[in-house]
Amino acid sequence: MVEIIDGKKEAKHLNEITKQHIEKLAKSGIVPGIAVIIVGHDQASERYVRMKDKKARSLGIYSIMKHFENDISETDLIKSINELNHDPKINGILVQLPLPSHINEQNIIQSIDPKKDVDGFHPLNIGKLFLNLNEQFPVACTPKGIMTLLAAYQVNLNGANVVVIGRSPIVGKPLLALLLNANASVTCLHSHSENITLHTKKADLVISAVGNANTLNDNHFKPGAYVIDAGQNLDINGKLVGDVSYDQNSKNIGFITPVPGGVGPMTIATLMQQTVEMCEWSHVE
Amino acid sequence: MVEIIDGKKEAKHLNEITKQHIEKLAKSGIVPGIAVIIVGHDQASERYVRMKDKKARSLGIYSIMKHFENDISETDLIKSINELNHDPKINGILVQLPLPSHINEQNIIQSIDPKKDVDGFHPLNIGKLFLNLNEQFPVACTPKGIMTLLAAYQVNLNGANVVVIGRSPIVGKPLLALLLNANASVTCLHSHSENITLHTKKADLVISAVGNANTLNDNHFKPGAYVIDAGQNLDINGKLVGDVSYDQNSKNIGFITPVPGGVGPMTIATLMQQTVEMCEWSHVE
Incomplete structure (x- = not known):
């Protein structure tokens, strides 16, 4: 008999731990925040982004969504990311991929402050992961x-x-x-x-x-x-x-x-976990 | 019969190609430059660094060596790297490892401008390598x-x-x-x-x-x-x-x-090759 791993159960358990961390932060008046950027109207992407937003709110994470039309320029998208890089309410920035073909994905990923790169896609964070550095950094x-x-x-x-x-x-x-x-x-x-x-x-x-x-x-x-x-x-x-x-x-x-x-289910629960971790890391530094 | 690969011959061949690149740059008045930093008096390290310096000079690369005593502070070492980061004559900065135990190796590596990281040890360059990005970056x-x-x-x-x-x-x-x-x-x-x-x-x-x-x-x-x-x-x-x-x-x-x-032999020849490549990359940008 094949044993079937229950990812939903583990995700629920992880979310409960995350909630405890959020409650602890709340005692110091700190609310973790995530910003999700989505470009265009791909249905699967929109559904996925809404799911993330809903889960974040349900756990008590401050969640904002920036929805842009398909024809947004790379420059304007980077400008919007820069604002979030400097927004103290935001600990994690996530750009929903894929992006329209006129936008260079790496330029966008590398414009995210590595300390807010909640997806762990920035090459600096990938490098730290491969080097197994003894510091705090986000992981995919x-x-x-x-x-x-x-x-x-x-x-x-x-x-x-x-x-x-x-x-x-x-x-x-x-x-x-x-x-x-x-x-x-x-x-x-x-x-x-x-x-x-x-x-x-x-x-x-x-x-x-x-x-x-x-x-x-x-x-x-x-x-x-x-x-x-x-x-x-x-x-x-x-x-x-x-x-x-x-x-x-x-x-x-x-x-x-x-x-x-x-x-x-583990992926979304981990995104929530990491948003809160990144909030915690930003407050110890 | 086991075939023995002749690394010396291939290194010589690579050095000849590198020399051609250097001669081509010279026609535009450009001389590639490398700076090697060494701390302390480990004999093997000193020998290796001298070998690099000699090879660079023999090929026509501008080569400087900064030799510090074992008790140099991390701050002073980073200050020295910062000067090299801003020195237009220098395309590649190499810090001979290991460093004394009071110096955090990663702090030193990460203080090198990734565009001058001729050893390819900076996490940003490691990340780009693993992501197989379509851009120019140094590799170990x-x-x-x-x-x-x-x-x-x-x-x-x-x-x-x-x-x-x-x-x-x-x-x-x-x-x-x-x-x-x-x-x-x-x-x-x-x-x-x-x-x-x-x-x-x-x-x-x-x-x-x-x-x-x-x-x-x-x-x-x-x-x-x-x-x-x-x-x-x-x-x-x-x-x-x-x-x-x-x-x-x-x-x-x-x-x-x-x-x-x-x-x-290939390692040193590649260091020379990469110093020249990084000089070329800095001039196309």
């Missing part, structure tokens, strides 16, 4: 949430063989850093990799962040393997599915995060 | 030199299984990024890894940056494997040796870089 929320899940399930990463499939700047690459920092032996595979099974068959833990349904199945794993499915795909019926196809009787999978209900 | 010289060697020997990295042993910020981690950017499947092993052979036996290319003699031998590799030995160790007789023990009749090793005469 999906990978950070995955690490929280692994810790909750007491997965021993020290010396473990871990395979990460996918090398996106949002999931695969920060995960690579986090796993190395946790002393795992890490293999990173991607679209150019040949013979994925050669690697996954030996792995204690496989994390898939490919974005293609049915990328992996039970035959890819060794008995008892832990599987984190960070894929978010729509199947032919428009149903949200992950990268891994399996059923309760799959022989090799020890545990797996379901889609939906696994990594997804 | 040993890993960059290894990539130049691999290209010279026409090693196909696309989809290749590569194992990197070592995760230092100077060699292992930047290599990981460079190899991923070159579309290799990359496994990173280190002191906490168990069963190294499980990984190296399947690798098309193994790069060892451990810093321990006899870490690997012929039995670790699959037939025809390429091996880059980035180790620099002194054996019991005080002789410089690498991480890998082998002889000409080793069955599995296809080619290997010797120590000395492999990766070492």
Whole structure:
């Protein structure tokens, strides 16, 4: 029997801890704040941004949204980010990606004050993560949430063989850093990799962040393997599915995060957690 | 028969190309400049710094050395770096590591203007490397030199299984990024890894940056494997040796870089190359 990891439950637990931190800050009259910037009217993005806003408010985080039309210039977008960089009420700034093609994504990301880069996408923060520096800095929320899940399930990463499939700047690459920092032996595979099974068959833990349904199945794993499915795909019926196809009787999978209900809820909970952490960091300095 | 890679020959070739770039810049009255900072009197460091200085001068690079006593304060060291940050004659600033224990290494590295960080150790540059950004930025010289060697020997990295042993910020981690950017499947092993052979036996290319003699031998590799030995160790007789023990009749090793005469010469040649590149980048901007 495959054990199904309950991401919703862990996210709820994380949100409760975050709420305690918010209440503690409130005693000193401090309210953590997040600003979300969205450009254009992509439905999925709008839905996602509203979900973040709602969750932030429900926890007692000050949340503002800046919604711009598709034709906003790069200069104006950067001007708006600069205002937020200097707004003492805002601890975390998040720009919903993707952006329209006339805007250079890196120029936008690098215009965010690294100390307010709640998504952890700024190259300075990515560099600090890979260097495993002994300081406080934000980390991309999906990978950070995955690490929280692994810790909750007491997965021993020290010396473990871990395979990460996918090398996106949002999931695969920060995960690579986090796993190395946790002393795992890490293999990173991607679209150019040949013979994925050669690697996954030996792995204690496989994390898939490919974005293609049915990328992996039970035959890819060794008995008892832990599987984190960070894929978010729509199947032919428009149903949200992950990268891994399996059923309760799959022989090799020890545990797996379901889609939906696994990594997804952890990402938003981690965004809330990190907003509050960044508020705390700004007040100790 | 094991093929021995001639790092000296490739370094000489690279220096010749660098010299051509310097001559071209000279026609516009531009001279690339490097500043090396050294603290204290570690003999190996002093020897290495003198070697860099000599090589730079021999190629026509403006080279200055700032030698400080062991008791220099962090503040004074940063002040000196700031002067170099603003010195238009200097394109590359290198602080010889390690530093005395009363100085925070990261504070020093992060005080270098990222555009003059010729060692590529600044977290902003490490981040850009991992993000594989489409801009010009410096990369740590040993890993960059290894990539130049691999290209010279026409090693196909696309989809290749590569194992990197070592995760230092100077060699292992930047290599990981460079190899991923070159579309290799990359496994990173280190002191906490168990069963190294499980990984190296399947690798098309193994790069060892451990810093321990006899870490690997012929039995670790699959037939025809390429091996880059980035180790620099002194054996019991005080002789410089690498991480890998082998002889000409080793069955599995296809080619290997010797120590000395492999990766070492490439590192200094790459430092020269990068000083000149950074000068060129500063003039196009």
